[in-house]
Amino acid sequence: MEREDVWELGGRTLTSRLFLGTGKLGDESCLPAVCAAAGAEVITVALRRVDLQAPDQGVLAHIPDGMILLPNTSGARTADEAVRLARLARAMGCGHWVKIEIIRDARYLLPDNEATVRATEILAREGFVVLPYMSPDLYAARSLVDAGAAAVMPLGAPIGSNRGLATRELIAILLEEISAVPIIVDAGLGRPSHAAEAMEMGAAACLVNTAIATAEDPVAMARAFALGVAGGRLAYLAGMPAVRQQASASSPLTGFLEGL
Amino acid sequence: MQVTINGQQREVLDGMTLVQMVDSLGLIGMPMVAEVNGEIVPREAWGTFVLPSGARIELVRFVGGG
Amino acid sequence: MSQPWTPPLLPDAAFEASSQAVDRALSRAFPRLMDVAALLSPEASRRLEDLAAVAAAQTLRHFGRSRLLFTPLYVANFCQNHCRYCGYAAHVAMPRLRLSLEEVAAEGERIAATGLRHLLLLTGEAPQRAGVDYILDCIRLLAPRFPGLALEVFALTEADYARAAQAGATALTLYQETYVPSVYRAMHPAGPKANYRFRLEAPARAAAAGLPSVTLGVLLGFSPWRQDVLALVAHAWHLLERFPGLEVGVSLPRLRPHAGGFAAPYPVADRDFVHAIVALRLALPMAGITLSTREAPRLRDGLVRLAATKLSAGVRTSVGSVAGSEQFAICDTRSVAEMAAMLRQQGLQPVFKDWQPLGEAREQAA
Numbered sequence: 232m233e234r235e236d237v238w239e240l241g242g243r244t245l246t247s248r249l250f251l252g253t254g255k256l257g258d259e260s261c262l263p264a265v266c267a268a269a270g271a272e273v274i275t276v277a278l279r280r281v282d283l284q285a286p287d288q289g290v291l292a293h294i295p296d297g298m299i300l301l302p303n304t305s306g307a308r309t310a311d312e313a314v315r316l317a318r319l320a321r322a323m324g325c326g327h328w329v330k331i332e333i334i335r336d337a338r339y340l341l342p343d344n345e346a347t348v349r350a351t352e353i354l355a356r357e358g359f360v361v362l363p364y365m366s367p368d369l370y371a372a373r374s375l376v377d378a379g380a381a382a383v384m385p386l387g388a389p390i391g392s393n394r395g396l397a398t399r400e401l402i403a404i405l406l407e408e409i410s411a412v413p414i415i416v417d418a419g420l421g422r423p424s425h426a427a428e429a430m431e432m433g434a435a436a437c438l439v440n441t442a443i444a445t446a447e448d449p450v451a452m453a454r455a456f457a458l459g460v461a462g463g464r465l466a467y468l469a470g471m472p473a474v475r476q477q478a479s480a481s482s483p484l485t486g487f488l489e490g491l
Numbered sequence: 492m493q494v495t496i497n498g499q500q501r502e503v504l505d506g507m508t509l510v511q512m513v514d515s516l517g518l519i520g521m522p523m524v525a526e527v528n529g530e531i532v533p534r535e536a537w538g539t540f541v542l543p544s545g546a547r548i549e550l551v552r553f554v555g556g557g
Numbered sequence: 558m559s560q561p562w563t564p565p566l567l568p569d570a571a572f573e574a575s576s577q578a579v580d581r582a583l584s585r586a587f588p589r590l591m592d593v594a595a596l597l598s599p600e601a602s603r604r605l606e607d608l609a610a611v612a613a614a615q616t617l618r619h620f621g622r623s624r625l626l627f628t629p630l631y632v633a634n635f636c637q638n639h640c641r642y643c644g645y646a647a648h649v650a651m652p653r654l655r656l657s658l659e660e661v662a663a664e665g666e667r668i669a670a671t672g673l674r675h676l677l678l679l680t681g682e683a684p685q686r687a688g689v690d691y692i693l694d695c696i697r698l699l700a701p702r703f704p705g706l707a708l709e710v711f712a713l714t715e716a717d718y719a720r721a722a723q724a725g726a727t728a729l730t731l732y733q734e735t736y737v738p739s740v741y742r743a744m745h746p747a748g749p750k751a752n753y754r755f756r757l758e759a760p761a762r763a764a765a766a767g768l769p770s771v772t773l774g775v776l777l778g779f780s781p782w783r784q785d786v787l788a789l790v791a792h793a794w795h796l797l798e799r800f801p802g803l804e805v806g807v808s809l810p811r812l813r814p815h816a817g818g819f820a821a822p823y824p825v826a827d828r829d830f831v832h833a834i835v836a837l838r839l840a841l842p843m844a845g846i847t848l849s850t851r852e853a854p855r856l857r858d859g860l861v862r863l864a865a866t867k868l869s870a871g872v873r874t875s876v877g878s879v880a881g882s883e884q885f886a887i888c889d890t891r892s893v894a895e896m897a898a899m900l901r902q903q904g905l906q907p908v909f910k911d912w913q914p915l916g917e918a919r920e921q922a923a
Binding site: 252253254255256259275276277278279280281283286287288289290291300302303305315318319320322323324325390418438440441444 | 496497498499516517518521522523524526529531533534549550551552553554555556557
Binding site: 470472483484485486488 | 580613831863
């Protein structure tokens with residue numbers, strides 16, 4: 232009786248709602264097991280210079296075949312740098328998806344929404360599937376949609392902070408107001424319950440990196456997040472009973488109707 | 492002639508192609524993208540792409556990232 | 558605007574909702590259209606006390622305990638329209654009058670003496686007898702006395718609304734009466750008001766012309782009420798979205814007996830009326846809700862606790878003070894002082910002057 236809960240992104244049909252980040256893993260060889268445990272279909276990577284002294288195969292060698300690669304533009308401080316990184320990523324020949332990430336602040340790693348809108352506009356025109364990482368702001372989200380973003384990815388809390396949905400109220404506004412594209416909560420989700428909460432609120436998916444990568448057992452944590460995401464999603468679909476406003480008037484508020 | 496590869500100065504032979512340079516670094520076969528003076532050089536053109544003197548070359552590949 | 562706005566008119570079946578759907582709608586800060594349908598459903602009617610509790614909390618949150626008092630001033634009752642339900646319709650035999658500007662000034666003084674500073678200026682629709690120029694004269698005369706000066710006259714062009722704003726008008730009250738085009742046609746068979754779309758778009762023209770406040774409404778009793786109340790909400794949402802910063806209010810006058818003797822084909826019971834008002838508060842948490850003296854004192858006293866924020870007081874529906882020229886019968890005949898006392902008794906604060914516009918015309922007038 233359970234219908235398959237699929238969704239569309241960038242012209243692809245997805246069944247998983249957990250995107251996986253690949254940073255901060257001590258040992259990338261565990262990635263196949265982590266991907267399997269997460270049930271992930273989309274996985275992020277970053278671009279860096281080849282180390283001429285100690286060249287390696289890079290992370291690709293550990294990513295299972297068939298996954299959708301989502302290169303990010305980490306390191307970019309301006310729209311132009313993000314565009315350049317996106318083009319380099321596409322030249323790798325692994326698809327045309329890109330997560331725009333433009334950061335000009337070293338302490339909180341907060342994205343620059345304005346520059347992100349500009350980069351989104353350019354890259355969407357060039358045919359990229361653009362997933363912009365952003366601070367949850369309604370107007371910025373609308374501008375990103377107008378600029379051609381395939382989804383918007385508001386942050387739950389600063390990258391790597393594991394603080395959960397610190398921006399809950401602002402994300403709730405995006406979920407309420409932005410219906411043209413999926414909303415994927417990215418960054419800050421430190422526990423499966425954080426991801427479940429985002430999914431209960433109606434997010435289309437979550438992107439998790441640090442919390443899984445830095446767990447003592449990344450494979451088990453990937454599974455835990457997958458369950459959190461699935462549970463939250465199921466609850467959202469089930470139509471959660473509303474929190475009842477306590478109606479405890481000592482005399483009925485509509486009692487005046489009796490005497491009419 | 493002098494070129495700059497990933498920020499490091501290197502001396503290479505005049506008329507060297509991009510593929511020869513990548514080979515000389517022991518990087519042939521590794522998944523990477525090459526950018527010369529800010530322009531991406533498609534892999535199929537590496538064999539015929541002659542490095543200009545003073546070229547700034549960037550060789551990048553995918554690493555773990557979120 | 559690329560596409561002209563059209564009200565959503567949902568079939569009766571759309572107003573069937575489960576108790577869970579009502580709960581969901583009640584829990585939303587800003588309900589969507591289907592939530593409002595749920596809030597108007599028969600199931601929601603069974604849960605009226607729950608709705609009332611949330612509505613009262615929303616009203617307290619957004620309006621505190623202040624309630625605005627105002628009074629209408631009818632300055633003319635000449636009318637070319639043939640609205641089947643109206644005491645001023647062209648075919649109704651009654652004395653036809655237009656106050657002279659001296660009389661308008663005297664009425665203004667009489668009302669100002671009660672302490673009220675919010676006035677609703679009304680006429681029929683007869684451009685030859687009481688047209689835009691006459692209305693503008695009245696506005697200029699009354700604006701120095703009444704910082705809140707709302708127009709409830711026939712639908713004007715954007716240019717005329719701009720002139721009215723320039724002259725000192727601060728608000729528009731214009732009821733669509735019904736959003737159902739077929740019912741609208743039947744109720745407004747002849748006269749300029751027969752143009753549904755010109756009326757529908759009048760509040761947007763007024764907002765575009767710079768009037769800071771508009772009040773929309775439907776006249777209950779023409780057709781099943783749920784459909785019209787939902788369309789009213791959608792109209793208010795549309796204006797709020799199109800004109801950020803515009804103050805949008807709503808009102809639900811019920812058909813009253815009048816000089817023409819029209820019987821409402823779908824009379825709205827008191828319980829349904831309260832339900833509709835409470836649902837409006839839930840759908841439009843920040844909208845002013847006006848409650849007219851068509852309603853009985855006990856009902857007004859109850860609704861002012863739950864949802865209503867603007868009440869008329871000391872009302873005459875006659876032109877000036879001329880007996881026999883009433884538009885409709887009123888039910889709440891209390892004076893301004895009596896209404897103020899009632900509000901205070903309920904722990905509410907009567908407000909006679911809500912604001913002072915800072916426009917150029919005002920400064921000159923003052």
